[in-house]
Amino acid sequence: xxxxxxxxxxxxxxxxxxxxxxxxxxxxxxxxxxxxxxxxxxxxxxxxxxxxxxxxxxxxxxxxxxxxxxxxxxxxxxxxxxxxxxxxxxxxxxxxxxxxxxxxxxxxxxxxxxxxxxxxxxxxxxxxxxxxxxxxxxxxxxxxxxxxxxxxxxxxxxxxxxxxxxxxxxxxxxxxxxxxxxxxxxx
Numbered sequence: 001x002x003x004x005x006x007x008x009x010x011x012x013x014x015x016x017x018x019x020x021x022x023x024x025x026x027x028x029x030x031x032x033x034x035x036x037x038x039x040x041x042x043x044x045x046x047x048x049x050x051x052x053x054x055x056x057x058x059x060x061x062x063x064x065x066x067x068x069x070x071x072x073x074x075x076x077x078x079x080x081x082x083x084x085x086x087x088x089x090x091x092x093x094x095x096x097x098x099x100x101x102x103x104x105x106x107x108x109x110x111x112x113x114x115x116x117x118x119x120x121x122x123x124x125x126x127x128x129x130x131x132x133x134x135x136x137x138x139x140x141x142x143x144x145x146x147x148x149x150x151x152x153x154x155x156x157x158x159x160x161x162x163x164x165x166x167x168x169x170x171x172x173x174x175x176x177x178x179x180x181x182x183x184x185x186x187x
C-alpha cells in the first residue's frame with residue numbers, strides 16, 4: 001500500500017533551528033513520511049553560492065517554484081514570505097498556497113491581512129480562527145498541534161513533579177479558571 005500523499009509535490013517554506021522553530025523539522029519529517037515529494041526552503045539559511053551571487057528570498061523562491069513545480073506550497077509561520085511575493089508567485093500558476101500558523105499569533109490584525117493571499121490558513125488555536133473570521137478571513141481553519149510518537153515520549157518523573165495528569169500549554173485566564181475548578185479532584 002502506498003503512502004496517502006504519494007506523488008504530491010510539495011514545497012515547504014519554513015525556517016528551522018534548534019529552539020523555537022525546531023517543530024518545522026518535525027513537520028518536514030511527517031510530510032516526507034506521508035509520501036510527499038518534498039523540497040524544503042529555509043528562508044533564513046542560504047548556501048555559500050547563494051550568498052556569493054547575492055540571491056535574495058524573492059529569487060530563491062521563484063527558482064524553487066519554477067524548478068520543482070509544486071502542487072502545494074506550505075509556508076510555516078507568520079512573516080516568513082512577504083505578502084507581495086506570495087501574490088506575484090501565485091499569478092498564472094495552479095499551485096495552491098497554504099499558511100500554517102501555530103497556536104500563538106501575536107498580532108491577529110497583521111496575521112489576518114497576511115492570510116488574505118493564501119488559499120487556506122491553518123491555525124493551532126480555535127480562538128485565533130474566531131478572530132480571523134471576525135476580521136473577514138473565512139478560509140482559516142483549526143488544526144490541532146500534534147506530536148510524533150517516535151519523538152515525543154512520556155518522561156518518567158519522580159518526586160514532587162510526579163503526576164498522573166499534566167496540563168501542557170500556554171497559560172490563559174480561561175485555562176487557569178478551568179484548571180482551578182479541577183483542583184478538588186486531585187489535579
